[in-house]
Amino acid sequence: MADVxxxxxxxxxxxxEFPARMDDVEFPVGExxxxxxxxxDDGTQDGLQLIQHRPVSGDRRQQGYLRLDNEILAGxxxxxxxxxxxxxTEVVRLYGDExxxxxxxxxxxxxxxxxxxxVAEYLLNDAFDQFLVGLLTxxxxxxxxxxxxxxxxxxxxxxxxxxxxxxxxxxxRSAPFGGARTPIxxxxxxxxxxxxxxTCYGLVGxxxxxxxxxxxxxxxxxxxxxxxxxxxxxxxGLSQMFNGLLEKVFTAPEERPTxxxxxxxxxxxxxxxxxxxxxxGKWLIEGRASFLKARERAHPGVxxxxxxxxxxxxPPQPGEGDPQGGGR
Amino acid sequence: xxxxxxxxYRPRAGASGTVIVQTETSIxxxxxxxxxxxxxxxxxxxxxxxxxxxxxxxxEAAFIRFLGAASKPPAWLSAGVLVGQPAExxxxxxxxxxxxxxxxARARSAEAGPxxxxxxxxxLHGARRVVMPxxxxxxxxxxxxxxxxxxxxxxxxxRVSFITxxxxxxxxxxxxxxxxxxxxxxxxPLPPDPGFxxxxxxxxxxxxxxxxxxxxxxxxxxxxxxxxxxxxxxxxALPPRGxxxxxxxxxxxxxxxxYGVPAGGVGSAAPSAPSVVMCPVCLGNITDWGALDYWxxxxxxxxxxxxxxxxxxxxxxRARFTHGAYIRCPAxxxxxxxxxxxxxxxxxxxxxxxxxxxxxxxxxxxxxLASMVSQISGLSAYGMNVTELDRAAHHNFLEKSVKPLxxxxxVLPGTPDDASTTLTDAFIVRQGSGLERVxxxxxxxxxxxxxxxxTKEFLWIADGLFFVIDPDHIAASxxxxxxxxxxxxxxxxxxxxxxxxxxxxxxxxDKVRFEEPISRWLRxxxxxxxxxxxxxxSADVYSYLExxxxxxxTRPYQECRKATFHxxxxxxxxxxxxxxxxxxxxxxxxxxxxxxxxxMLAMTGVLTGSQADQIGV
Numbered sequence: 016m017a018d019v020x021x022x023x024x025x026x027x028x029x030x031x032e033f034p035a036r037m038d039d040v041e042f043p044v045g046e047x048x049x050x051x052x053x054x055x056d057d058g059t060q061d062g063l064q065l066i067q068h069r070p071v072s073g074d075r076r077q078q079g080y081l082r083l084d085n086e087i088l089a090g091x092x093x094x095x096x097x098x099x100x101x102x103x104t105e106v107v108r109l110y111g112d113e114x115x116x117x118x119x120x121x122x123x124x125x126x127x128x129x130x131x132x133x134v135a136e137y138l139l140n141d142a143f144d145q146f147l148v149g150l151l152t153x154x155x156x157x158x159x160x161x162x163x164x165x166x167x168x169x170x171x172x173x174x175x176x177x178x179x180x181x182x183x184x185x186x187x188r189s190a191p192f193g194g195a196r197t198p199i200x201x202x203x204x205x206x207x208x209x210x211x212x213x214t215c216y217g218l219v220g221x222x223x224x225x226x227x228x229x230x231x232x233x234x235x236x237x238x239x240x241x242x243x244x245x246x247x248x249x250x251x252g253l254s255q256m257f258n259g260l261l262e263k264v265f266t267a268p269e270e271r272p273t274x275x276x277x278x279x280x281x282x283x284x285x286x287x288x289x290x291x292x293x294x295x296g297k298w299l300i301e302g303r304a305s306f307l308k309a310r311e312r313a314h315p316g317v318x319x320x321x322x323x324x325x326x327x328x329x330p331p332q333p334g335e336g337d338p339q340g341g342g343r
Numbered sequence: 344x345x346x347x348x349x350x351x352y353r354p355r356a357g358a359s360g361t362v363i364v365q366t367e368t369s370i371x372x373x374x375x376x377x378x379x380x381x382x383x384x385x386x387x388x389x390x391x392x393x394x395x396x397x398x399x400x401x402x403e404a405a406f407i408r409f410l411g412a413a414s415k416p417p418a419w420l421s422a423g424v425l426v427g428q429p430a431e432x433x434x435x436x437x438x439x440x441x442x443x444x445x446x447x448a449r450a451r452s453a454e455a456g457p458x459x460x461x462x463x464x465x466x467l468h469g470a471r472r473v474v475m476p477x478x479x480x481x482x483x484x485x486x487x488x489x490x491x492x493x494x495x496x497x498x499x500x501x502r503v504s505f506i507t508x509x510x511x512x513x514x515x516x517x518x519x520x521x522x523x524x525x526x527x528x529x530x531x532p533l534p535p536d537p538g539f540x541x542x543x544x545x546x547x548x549x550x551x552x553x554x555x556x557x558x559x560x561x562x563x564x565x566x567x568x569x570x571x572x573x574x575x576x577x578x579x580a581l582p583p584r585g586x587x588x589x590x591x592x593x594x595x596x597x598x599x600x601x602y603g604v605p606a607g608g609v610g611s612a613a614p615s616a617p618s619v620v621m622c623p624v625c626l627g628n629i630t631d632w633g634a635l636d637y638w639x640x641x642x643x644x645x646x647x648x649x650x651x652x653x654x655x656x657x658x659x660x661r662a663r664f665t666h667g668a669y670i671r672c673p674a675x676x677x678x679x680x681x682x683x684x685x686x687x688x689x690x691x692x693x694x695x696x697x698x699x700x701x702x703x704x705x706x707x708x709x710x711x712l713a714s715m716v717s718q719i720s721g722l723s724a725y726g727m728n729v730t731e732l733d734r735a736a737h738h739n740f741l742e743k744s745v746k747p748l749x750x751x752x753x754v755l756p757g758t759p760d761d762a763s764t765t766l767t768d769a770f771i772v773r774q775g776s777g778l779e780r781v782x783x784x785x786x787x788x789x790x791x792x793x794x795x796x797x798t799k800e801f802l803w804i805a806d807g808l809f810f811v812i813d814p815d816h817i818a819a820s821x822x823x824x825x826x827x828x829x830x831x832x833x834x835x836x837x838x839x840x841x842x843x844x845x846x847x848x849x850x851x852x853d854k855v856r857f858e859e860p861i862s863r864w865l866r867x868x869x870x871x872x873x874x875x876x877x878x879x880x881s882a883d884v885y886s887y888l889e890x891x892x893x894x895x896x897t898r899p900y901q902e903c904r905k906a907t908f909h910x911x912x913x914x915x916x917x918x919x920x921x922x923x924x925x926x927x928x929x930x931x932x933x934x935x936x937x938x939x940x941x942x943m944l945a946m947t948g949v950l951t952g953s954q955a956d957q958i959g960v
Contacts, residue, residue, distance in 0.1 A: 080916070080929055088857050114857070115917050117928030161859070194863045195870065299860060302886020309885065312357070313901055314960045315364055317377045320875040 020053065020067075022113040022122065025094045030113070036062065045086065045187030047071050047079035053122070065110050065122040082187035086121050087112045089186040092160035096291060103289070105153030106183045128173030128182050131231065135169060136238040137176075146174065146235055148287050149181030154228055154274035157183075158221045159291035161192045165219070167227040168205040169234055190219045193326040204230065204241045209268050218326050222271035229264040257281035296327055303327070347427035350379060352387055354417050363387050363417065370426075378953070379426055381960050383407070385513050385904070386506065388842070391527060392419035394480040394508030397437035401502075401519045404429040406437040409508070418510055434503045438488050443481055450489030451551040458486045462523055463493060463543035464535030466501070467575065471778070472515065472693055474619060475532050477525025483507035487523065493546055496558050498567025498574055511838060515693070516780060516948035517956070529619060533630060542578055620690035623697055623766065623783065623801045624683045627674020632690040637668035640735065647671065647684055667734055685766070686733035688781070692771060695781040696947045697801055701830045702811030707850040707913055709755050711811060712786050713744040714913035714933035716768055721937050725872055727950060732769035732781055740768045752927045754918050758786050772949050780949045802833045807844040807943045810899045814855045817893045827895070831902050844946035844959060845903035846939040847896070849884055852910040853917065853934070860887065864910045865934050872950075874957035877907055877942055884908035905946040905959030909939045 020035045034056040044050035049071055054062030068086060070079025090109025094102060102108045110122040138146050150172070157164060164171070164183055171185045188199060196219050198212035207226035208214050233242040236251050245262055248254040253261055260281035264271050272281070279285045307319060351367040363384060370376040383405060386396055392409040403426060411420025425432060425440070438446065449455060458475055465473045477483055487505045494503070502520040506513070509526045535543070549557040561567065564581055568574040620629045629635070637650040652664055669684040689695060700708040722729050731737035747753040769783040785801050802808075810827055834843055855861045860883040870876055881900075885908050888896050900906040915932030919925045945955035 077930055077932055080932075084856065088862055091857055092859075117919065119929075190866060191859070191863045193860070195867045197866075197868065298890070299883065299886060302889055303879075303882040305889055306882040306885040309897070309900065310960075313906075314381070315357075315362060316373075316380065317960050318374050320878060320957075323875055323878060326879060 020055070020113075020120075020122075022111040022120070024111040025090060025109045037067070044068050045082055045185040047075045047082045048086070048187050052125075064125055066125055068121045068123065069118065080119065083119055083121060084114065085189045086186045087114055088191065089157075089160070089162045089164075089189045090121065090123075092162050092191075093156060096156070096160040098292065103153065103156040104178075105149050105156060105181050107186075126173055126175070126182050126184055127177065128175035128180070130170050131172050131174055131235060132169035132239075134174050134176065135235045138174065138235050142176075142179065143235060145179040146181055147232060147282075148284075149179075150228055150231065151274045151278050151282075152287060152289055153181055153183050154224055155278070155288055155291065157224065158273060158275065159289070161296065162186075162189050163192065163219045163221075163223040164189050165199055165210060165223060166201065166205070167224050167231060168202070169231065169239075172231060192218075192220050194219050196223075207268070217268065220268060220326075221273050222268045225264050225271055225274055225277070226268075228274065229261055232261070258283070300324075300327055346431050347425050350376065350424040350426065352380070352383075352422040352424065353420065354413070361416065363422075378956060379405070379424075382517070382956055383424065385842070387422055388417050389509045389511050389513040390417065390419060390422065390506060391480075391508040391510050394419075394506070395437070395441050395484065396506035396509075397434050397504055398506075398518060399429050399434065399502040399504045399520065400517050401429075403427070404432045406432060406440060408441070416510070429502065434487070434491050434505070438484055438491070441484055443484055446485050446488050447492075449482070449485035450492070451554070452485070453551075455482060455485050455489060456547055456551065458482070458532075459489045459493075460540060460543045460547045461532050461535055462486060462490050463546060464539040465533070466490070466494065466499070466521060467543060467578075468536055468539045471501075471521050473521070473523045473532070474529055475523065475525045476529045477508050477527055480507040480525070483525040489547070489550060490523070492554070493550055493557075496554075496561055496567060497546070497578065511842070516778065517951045519777065531630070533619070533633075542575075545581065546578070620695070621804055622672045622674050622683070622685065623695075623785070623804060624685075625672060625674055626800050626803060627672060629670075629672060629674055629690065631673075632670070635670040635673065637665045637687055638671055638684060639668055647682075669733075686736070686769065688732055688771070689769070689783070690781075692779045692781045695769075695783050696806045696944075696949055697783050697785065697804060698807045698809065698943055698947075699785040699787060699801055699805045700809045700811055701787075701826050702809075702850070703813065703816060703826055704757055706811045706813040706816065708809075708811045709744065709758055709786055710748060710913040711809070711848065711850055711911060711936060711939075712767060712784060713740075713748045713755060714931075714936045715940050716740060716784075717745045717749045718933060718937050719770065719940075721869060722772070722941070722944075724869060725941055725950065726775055727944070728773045729770050732771050732783070733766075736766065737768055748914070749931050749933075752931050754925050754927070772944065774950055774952075777951065782944065782949060802830055803837055805843055806947045807846065808899070808903075809939055809943070810845055810847045810896075811850045812848065812888075812896055813851050814849060815851075817888065817891045817896070827898060831898055834902060843903055844943060845899035845906040846943050846946075847884070847899055847906065847908045848939050849887065849908070849910045851912060851914075853912040853915055856912070858887075860884075861910050865912060867935070869935075869937055872941070872945075872952075872954045872958075874954050877938075877958045880910070880938070881906075881908040884910060907939070907942040907946070907959050909935065909942065911935045911939060 018035055018037055019032050021030055021032045023030045036054045038052040041049045041051045044066065045068065047070060048068050050066050050068050053065050053067045055065060057063040068083060070076050070083055087109070093106055094109065097103055107126050108124040110124055112121040113119050164186060166185065166188045167183070171183065173182045173184055175182055196210055196215050196217055198215040199206045199210045200212060203211065205227045209217055210223070230242050233247065233251060233253060234240065236253055245265060248261055257277060258281050260272055260277060275288060278288055310317065348369045350365060350370065352363050353366050354361050355364045365376060365380055368376050386398060386407065390396055390407060390409045392411055392413065394409045396407040398405045406425045408423045409419035410423065413420050462473050462475065484507055491503055503523065504518050504521065505523040507525050509524050510528065515522055549560070560581060565577050566574065568577055620632050622629055637652060638647040639650055641648045647669060650665065650668055652661065656664060665687060668687040670687050672683050672685060700712055702708050719729055744755055748755055767784050767786045769781055771779050772782050773779045808830065852861050852865050856865050864880050864883065885897060885900070888894065912934040913936055914927050915934050916927055916929040919928045941950065942958050944950040945958040
């Protein structure tokens with residue numbers, strides 16, 4: 016079907032119109048989201064192939080709008096944080112979006128990988144190492160963008176065997192750091208306690224994804240088995256590989272190591288971490304400090320609440336500075 | 344921790360006017376001292392020297408002594424405060440601390456009699472708020488001494504707070520029981536019910552003659568009594584006094600049962616009708632609310648008609664008869680302005696809390712108000728029970744604004760420029776089992792607010808204002824927003840300067856929903872009452888405005904008594920095109936619209952408690 020798509024490319028500029036051909040076949044691409052293949056007319060014979068994500072029709076469409084917004088926000092943030100370094104290869108790449116109309120959509124580049132659920136048993140030796148590095152690098156990018164994926168699992172994390180790349184897909188439940196956690200329905204194998212409907216609490220932060228990520232590492236290491244008890248980490252060699260830090264992932268989110276901690280103090284391979292700008296959140300902190308000055312002028316002597324900064328500045332963790340103890 | 348701690352406050356000149364600062368305290372815990380400052384601040388602004396206040400907040404109490412004459416607000420140079428638990432720092436101890444020689448003798452004097460009778464009559468009738476003229480603070484202390492003594496003799500267990508010299512009204516929702524205010528701006532008290540007045544006069548006379556004899560007579564007749572109704576019936580059964588000229592010498596007092604019963608309010612918690620209600624339409628004082636005629640809207644005639652109420656109705660029949668009634672403002676009539684009407688229950692629940700919406704045309708004030716009302720039942724999550732004040736007006740607003748927006752996804756027309764102020768909707772709000780308060784919402788056209796020659800009446804008495812910002816206007820707002828400036832000018836000229844609270848709302852935030860930190864807050868749900876959460880959101884929205892160099896839009900934060908910043912989206916998405924007849928193609932999903940209202944209810948004292956007290960500071 017030939018048509019015209021009007022959207023804004025993620026790399027900037029105003030909305031523009033592009034001739035395009037859309038497939039009629041639709042498939043699920045996220046919670047309350049459907050996808051279809053489109054080909055933008057870029058002068059080539061086949062056109063530029065992209066996957067268009069759209070809210071489902073029917074009574075779930077309102078939720079679909081919100082899920083699509085989540086995908087667009089994550090994509091835009093990742094693009095911003097990558098800057099001149101190019102879009103991270105560990106996440107499915109947002110190409111552009113149309114976020115305001117009655118029929119909004121996001122366009123993603125196709126992902127040639129397969130779900131880990133289908134290919135985990137084949138990731139041995141070097142492939143496992145590539146997977147490990149890719150997973151932790153991807154998480155570091157997400158932390159740099161201030162986004163938690165929140166639904167990492169063998170279904171949403173793909174493996175591109177041709178290029179040896181991990182790729183995170185389906186950002187429909189992602190959320191920016193600092194917001195209140197909303198409950199995630201799903202298997203307890205992949206949803207941490209703080210995000211389960213019955214026990215949901217607290218604010219989204221940089222350690223939200225590490226719980227499912229650590230289980231994914233075991234899943235791949237064990238060739239497709241769920242982590243039953245923590246003793247399996249030692250049996251699989253992962254405990255030693257991470258210098259005992261992996262066990263600390265299975266604690267409360269406030270006490271968990273980040274992906275960066277796992278790389279630096281667990282694997283002790285800091286050179287694999289992506290080069291991220293270190294000013295993310297800096298302006299927010301500076302802005303808050305400016306507000307507190309205004310507050311002091313309006314209400315002299317009123318103390319700042321003790322946990323005021325906790326949602327933007329991660330408080331020091333117990334044992335930090337002691338690699339064996341699980342800190343930095 | 345000391346049982347009773349001391350604090351001293353003094354006024355200081357600040358960059359944006361006078362501020363009240365703490366200069367000394369025995370409280371070692373800084374946050375606790377800070378909480379006291381904010382709890383007492385409205386009382387400190389209201390108090391005058393010489394004068395004193397005893398404030399029983401339930402768990403804690405404070406005694407304030409205002410000292411030193413000052414020519415500008417606050418009307419004192421130093422305020423010495425004692426704070427502690429009411430068991431240690433009660434009203435009698437406070438009056439003893441005031442140190443007036445011969446206070447008991449003065450309480451029994453003819454000079455104190457009329458005021459004592461009035462306060463006592465209102466209290467016996469169940470009033471929780473009594474406003475009295477206050478020309479002499481020392482006499483007011485004596486009156487309170489007599490009142491508290493007599494109440495103890497008859498078994499009145501209510502805790503009594505008082506302020507002996509106040510220059511303005513105070514947000515008093517955190518005083519759970521009786522409050523007697525002696526005000527410089529009040530010339531006469533609300534006349535008490537004649538039956539209770541006679542009863543009070545009899546007690547005051549007996550107290551003046553011989554307190555010991557009064558106690559003995561009361562004991563002989565089963566007093567003190569802990570139950571209100573048996574206390575009144577036993578007082579009515581006291582034998583006539585032999586002394587000629589006494590108030591009770593005229594015969595047995597008869598206490599009316601219908602006086603003060605609110606329309607439709609039978610069975611509800613005892614309301615506290617304020618002595619003086621200021622009309623939000625004409626600013627006139629309505630001093631006799633309970634005695635005004637009732638009116639109803641006659642749809643056929645298109646006008647209000649008076650309701651003739653038979654005199655022999657019992658309270659239930661009377662309530663049924665006057666359900667949904669209005670009163671006609673006598674102040675407006677006397678001033679020869681157009682006749683205007685208010686719901687009969689408007690003045691029956693203490694001082695109404697007036698909230699208004701301020702912002703440029705098309706900033707989304709009407710949509711914000713409509714979506715707030717659509718979600719107002721959500722206040723139950725914060726422990727508040729809400730019912731409409733005027734069913735007809737509420738129904739009208741639902742039909743004309745809320746349903747078209749929420750169910751019909753329709754873009755609402757803006758509020759037309761209009762010379763008159765009208766109540767858009769109003770609610771009776773009660774937190775837990777606390778006092779009921781009327782919360783009235785006003786919507787005014789942005790065009791009116793932007794004109795310097797048009798100052799809407801309610802702005803002069805508004806308790807809180809929502810300053811509404813459209814993100815599209817931010818870039819153009821480096822030099823400010825005319826509506827904000829005009830309204831803040833009015834605020835600065837009010838006799839109750841600085842007393843309004845402000846909720847500054849980045850409205851239509853869906854337009855910038857992918858920008859940080861808006862994205863975070865717009866997704867945060869309705870949240871909790873945690874004051875840190877309100878402070879974080881305030882800080883982040885302030886930062887956002889600062890980033891866009893729109894600091895003029897933050898002026899209300901510096902100039903209002905308490906203030907918060909918010910993000911909100913009344914519709915959740917943009918309208919299709921700019922045509923006024925267009926719709927919201929995605930449907931309407933309000934986001935974070937209740938948060939500014941929750942903050943406002945906390946800042947205006949409707950929502951109380953330690954968490955609510957910290958919101959907006």
